[in-house]
Amino acid sequence: MSNTTQTDPNAEAANGNEQTTVVGETNEELKAEWVDYRFDGEPKFTVEDLNVWYGDDHALHDISMDIPEKSVTALIGPSGCGKSTFLRCLNRMNDRIKVARVDGSVRLDGREIYQDGVDLVELRKRVGQVFQSPNPFPKSIRRNISYGPRKHGDVNTGLLARLTGRDDSEKEEKLVERSLKQAALWDEVKGRLDDNAIGLSGGQQQRLCIARALATDPEVILMDEPASALDPVATSKIEDLIVELSEDYTVVVVTHNMQQAARISDQTAVFLTGGYLVEYDDTDKIFENPESQRVEDYITGKFG
Amino acid sequence: MSTGNRFDALGEIDRETQLVGATSGLALLAVLVAFLVAAQYAVYPLVAFVAVVAYGWYAHQENTAAVLMFFTTASTIVVLGLITVYLFVKSIPAFETMGLDILLKTNQPLWERASNTYSLAPMIWGTLLTTAIAMAIAAPLGVAGALFISEIAPRWAREIIKPAVEMLAGIPSIVYGFLGWVVVTEYFYRELQLSNFSSLMVAGIMIGVMALPTVVSVAEDAIASVPGAMKDGSLALGASDWQTIKSVTFPAAFSGISAAVILGVGRAVGETMAATVILGHQQAFPDPLYDVWEGTETLTSLIASQYGIATGTQLSALFAAGVVLFVTVLALSIGSQFVEARMRRRLGGEQ
Amino acid sequence: MSLDTRTADTLVDDDSSALGYVAGAATVVSLLLAVAGVLTLFGVVGLTSTVAGFSVFELFGVGFAAVGVTLLGVGVASRAGVVETKPDVTAGALPMVVFGLVGLVVAGLVSSQTLGFSTLWPLFALLGGVGVAAATVLPPEDVGVTLPAGGLALLAGATFLAGLITPSWTWEPVAGSATYTGTFAVPILALFVGILVAWVGAEAYGGFGTRGRQLGAYLLVGANAVGMLSLLVVLVAYVVSRGFAPMTRGIQFGLFWEPLTWFYFPPIEEYVVINGPLVWFYWPFVMEGVALMNDVNGIFPAIVGTVWVVAGAVTFAIPLGVGAAVFLTEYAERGRFTQLVEISTNGLWSTPSIVYGLFGLAFLVPRLGNTTSLLSGMLVLGIMMLPLVVITSREALKSVPDDYRDASAALGVGKWETIKSVVLPAAMPGVITGVILGIGRIAGETAPILLVMVSDPFPSRATDVLAPEFSFISNFPFVHAQLLDTSALLQPTSALPYQLYAIITAGVGQRESFAWGTALVLLLVVLSFYAVGIGSRMYFRRKLDQ
Structure with missing residues (x-):
């Protein structure tokens, strides 16, 4: 059972039977077995039969899952299992990759996001994202935070705005303060909001990116291994932050750190190599008593 | 410094290789000296050099190769140094005769053999005008073209337009000059009822078209070097593609884009044939100064049109024009490299 | 407010609105007018020639008036909430500057020329500029951009229709030596106004706001790209159309x-x-020289000269340049020295070619027979090419992964052996591409060879460098063998770019078709080097991607 991690996704998809012989589970059987997760309340996202190809590489196979609102959903799995690909489908950032092809349905609040005429700007306003490595803009901290609202026309400052009497400097100050406080960064940077954000430490940069995403007032925040590039202290700050955020926002977090998933998430989806969603349930259930033998092996560290 | 490097690079070498290195080095030096003093004798040390290197190659290839590589570097540097030295040395008589007036004299006579007066001021003014016209065309269109290629164009359009821009750069300047002379000059002469056939305007337009590909290629490199993660960050916040270009990509690449424009200015300043063919070669200021429909003279066209008839101080004044060009373009080039390095540092700092 | 009515579905945009059709039509018409402006500017279409019963000039008037009215209507409809748009609160800085400048120029010209205020016109110009800028930036975006753009189009249309500017109109500014005629001014105005109005039309098509601005910007940038592509096509096509007949005459x-x-x-x-x-x-044009008895004069000597000078330059530049690149990348420690070399090679690469010519004139010519000569030309062009060879070879060598070097070194292979058998082969595609592009550049270079290589503008015979000879002689060393005729190297030679220059300076008049033929051959030679260079680079890149 320890031989499945390093194989090529295509090869495994083709040889699924041979590689998962222990309990007689094939990937084909596994894919829809334990994913029928029930929860109270409305789903924020409804994903049905989602398939993604990168060129000839079939990166995600028939993913169907509902993501509940105002909670933390963790996506875990070994490298190359498609969890980041799945995340990028939720705000259509995969459109940026020329060879990517997406098939299936993703609905946000019941509205299909994969159809003609969807306004990607509007979608990404509602579904924010924080990336694996911090990517602040080479601008001041203040400008980084107010970037989204500026682009959406909610904040105007500068000479032109002052001349035409639409100066939003105060609004900007409040927004910056609120967002930085939400991201637990305010105390560290409040005296130097005009400094270039590139000068911040890695952990601070990542919290700045979270604050930046919050400032656009999204409904969903997608996080792609937000703490993987950070030291333990910064990581724990980010984790606390994620738990807090789930009171007001729907958070979807990709991580390959299982302890982290267990600490912060309400429900967990396990992807395994080849791009299959194998099991999706309450986090406690997944970590204490998973249905799938392969998920148990993965979680107990037998592979992956 | 260079010799230090050479031995650093070679490390420990045995006695015989040292001998090969030293002899061949001496022989090469002798070639240079002979060429400088009495060119016809340069061939003998050259033969000696070839013989020594051939032996070394046969006996100690590893080290001889290193020595040979060092010599190529050294000769490259020597050649480039010679250019600088000769240009400056030959221009000294003109500077001695004219003093600073060679750059600043603006009253008649400006360029006259009888009174041995040679002022480059009208040519500098002509170069300024043509360069300004050229850059008014090349800078905005070039930067827009670079944005299109690296950020906006779909893949198929990029595959067409990128080679096309490079081909545009490949069209020889004399062909541009010919087209400018036969077609464009003729057009303006007819349409605008000009009193003289040649004009700075046409030269500027043609030079602008020539500088365009330089601006596009260099600016495109700069824009493409902005990390994708930064653009993703902007898009994920709900900014549109154009907003991302305008507020993230363009500012981040700004240094590189200005380097592209600076290099374009360098190209425009140094462009020779189009100006030579199109202009009327009057070593005077246009009247009024901004009348771009007159065909006066630029620094480059001055050299190309007068080298054959010039002797003595006049020839030296042409070298002075060369020095002005050389220094200007070198300064622009170093400036653009400095600006580019700064951009690389700034973008690199975020990792 | 139109914003309040828009509640249904914010995710999905509806493109098929009435606004879309109207604004789209206005955009397309403006673009057509701009293209027509270019065509009339270059005399492809006469300004007074008739299309569908109207003269082109009248069509400009009617077209701009119609587009202007349409845009104004779109602006009003958007403000009144008749059509669904998402305008920003203000049009922003760029439209303000653009339309402010337009206002400045229009007000200045009208007050000084039409109304005849000889001293007060700067004041009017300033008032006009500030007024239009304020009208652009103060109202919400939909009105702010359509008002000045529609107004400008309407003004242009009215000016044409009212006969204020006609094809026979002339204007001679007091200063300057040019007289602007209607046949020049009308197309320029049409081009300029057409592009400005198309820009605003595209913004309106996108419903203003973020999407509208993106469409507007893409329209401008895309038009620029199309313009550049057309420029290349037109340039090459024009030279081909003029040069093909003389080039192929008498085949x-x-x-x-x-x-x-x-x-x-x-x-x-x-x-x-x-x-x-x-x-x-x-093929007489490429096989003959210029001689009295020829039916068709040709440029054979120039072609041969170009081949020789390029061959010589390459022989000089490649060993030196590649060698220096290898030393700098593989042997020398990265530091001040390499940095200095890098800066100076970059600087020399952008040094004007005429400066190289001056150097050759001062340094090489006196030492190589005291006359212009093929050898001087080879050396000067070789020196010109040197920085490019160093730069591209260094790029190529640097892009060879260190793993290759480490792997080879770990097998106990010496440094030079590693370079020779691993690094250089891997870097070869890059080096070759750089060299080919460099050849394209120097093959078309005129200025330096003008100073150091040429003398006879219309040679009848080609330089014969390749002259293999072998004979036994009576004195030491008893054999006489030669491959190259070295005395030919010291003779002046023609070359293609110089041939073209020589025709121009001799007065194009009678030799115009000869010049076009020469230009075409030169273009073909140089562009084929570029095509091969660019093609090989694309090929190697694609191979690398796989």
């Missing part, structure tokens, strides 16, 4: 069944003759 060819060889065959005591097809081809 004769044929296929003949003729004796290829014959020999005496003893058994039949006869000569055996073997016949075969012989292709005979005569």
Whole structure:
């Protein structure tokens, strides 16, 4: 059972039977077995039969899952299992990759996001994202935070705005303060909001990116291994932050750190190599008593 | 410094290789000296050099190769140094005769053999005008073209337009000059009822078209070097593609884009044939100064049109024009490299 | 407010609105008018020629008036909430500057020229500029952009229709030596106004706001790209159209069944003759020089000169340049020295070619026979090429992964052996591409060879450098062998770009078709080097991607 991690996704998809012989589970059987997760309340996202190809590489196979609102959903799995690909489908950032092809349905609040005429700007306003490595803009901290609202026309400052009497400097100050406080960064940077954000430490940069995403007032925040590039202290700050955020926002977090998933998430989806969603349930259930033998092996560290 | 490097690079070498290195080095030096003093004798040390290197190659290839590589570097540097030295040395008589007036004299006579007066001021003014016209065309269109290629164009359009821009750069300047002379000059002469056939305007337009590909290629490199993660960050916040270009990509690449424009200015300043063919070669200021429909003279066209008839101080004044060009373009080039390095540092700092 | 009515579905945009059709039509018409402006500017279409019963000039008037009214209507409809748009609160800085400048120029011209205020006009110009800028930036975006753009189009249309500017109109500014005529001004105005209005039309098509601005910007940037592409096509096509006939004049060819060889065959005591097809081809323009007796004068000497000078320059530049690149990348420690070399090579690469010519004139010519010569030309062009070879070779060498070097070194292979058998082969595609592009550049270079290589503008014979000879002689060293005729290297030679220059300076008049033919051959030679260089680079990149 320890031989499945390093194989090529295509090869495994083709040889699924041979590689998962222990309990007689094939990937084909596994894919829809334990994913029928029930929860109270409305789903924020409804994903049905989602398939993604990168060129000839079939990166995600028939993913169907509902993501509940105002909670933390963790996506875990070994490298190359498609969890980041799945995340990028939720705000259509995969459109940026020329060879990517997406098939299936993703609905946000019941509205299909994969159809003609969807306004990607509007979608990404509602579904924010924080990336694996911090990517602040080479601008001041203040400008980084107010970037989204500026682009959406909610904040105007500068000479032109002052001349035409639409100066939003105060609004900007409040927004910056609120967002930085939400991201637990305010105390560290409040005296130097005009400094270039590139000068911040890695952990601070990542919290700045979270604050930046919050400032656009999204409904969903997608996080792609937000703490993987950070030291333990910064990581724990980010984790606390994620738990807090789930009171007001729907958070979807990709991580390959299982302890982290267990600490912060309400429900967990396990992807395994080849791009299959194998099991999706309450986090406690997944970590204490998973249905799938392969998920148990993965979680107990037998592979992956 | 260079010799230090050479031995650093070679490390420990045995006695015989040292001998090969030293002899061949001496022989090469002798070639240079002979060429400088009495060119016809340069061939003998050259033969000696070839013989020594051939032996070394046969006996100690590893080290001889290193020595040979060092010599190529050294000769490259020597050649480039010679250019600088000769240009400056030959221009000294003109500077001695004219003093600073060679750059600043603006009253008649400006360029006259009888009174041995040679002022480059009208040519500098002509170069300024043509360069300004050229850059008014090349800078905005070039930067827009670079944005299109690296950020906006779909893949198929990029595959067409990128080679096309490079081909545009490949069209020889004399062909541009010919087209400018036969077609464009003729057009303006007819349409605008000009009193003289040649004009700075046409030269500027043609030079602008020539500088365009330089601006596009260099600016495109700069824009493409902005990390994708930064653009993703902007898009994920709900900014549109154009907003991302305008507020993230363009500012981040700004240094590189200005380097592209600076290099374009360098190209425009140094462009020779189009100006030579199109202009009327009057070593005077246009009247009024901004009348771009007159065909006066630029620094480059001055050299190309007068080298054959010039002797003595006049020839030296042409070298002075060369020095002005050389220094200007070198300064622009170093400036653009400095600006580019700064951009690389700034973008690199975020990792 | 239109914003309040828009609640249904914010995710999905509806493109098929009435606004879309109207604004789209206005955009397309404006673009067509701009293109028509270019065509009339270059005389492809006459301004007074008729299309569908109207003269082109009248169509400009009607077209701009219609587009202007349409845009104004779109702005009003958007403000009144008749059509669904998402305008920003203000049009922003760029439209303000653009339309402010337009206002400045229009007000200045009208007050000084039409109304005749000889001293007060700067004041009016300033008022006009500030007024239009304020009208652009103060109202919400939909009105702010359509008002000045629609107004400008309407003004242009009205000016044409009212006959204020007609094809026969002339204006001679007091200062400057040009007289602006209607046949020049109308197309320029049409081009300029057409593009500005198309920009705003595209913004309106996108419903203003973020999407509208993106469409507007993409329209401008895309039009610029199309313009550049057309420029290349038009330039090349024009040279081909003018040069093809003179270049191919007098070509004769044929296929003949003729004796290829014959020999005496003893058994039949006869000569055996073997016949075969012989292709005979005569292309005077590229096979002849200029001579009195020629039916068709040609540029053979110039072609041969170009081939020799390029060959010489390459022989000089490649070993030196690649060697220096290898030393700098593989042997020298990265530091101040390499940095200095890098800065100076970059600087020399952008040094004007005429400066290289001056250097050759001062340094090489006196030492190489005291006359312009092929050898001087080779050396000067070689020196010109040197920085490029160093730069591209260094790029190529740097892009070879260190793993290769480490792997080879770990097997106990020496440094030079590693470079020779691993690094250089891996870097070869990059080096070759750089060299090919460099050849394209120097093959078309005129200024330096003008100073150091040429003398006869219309040579009849080509330089004959390749002259293999072998004979026994009576004195030491008793054999005389030569491959190259070195004295030919010290003779002046023509070259293609110089040939073109020589025709221009000799007065194009009678030789114009000769010049176009030369220009075409030069263009073909240089562009084929570029095509091969660019093609090989794309090929190697694609191979690398796989």
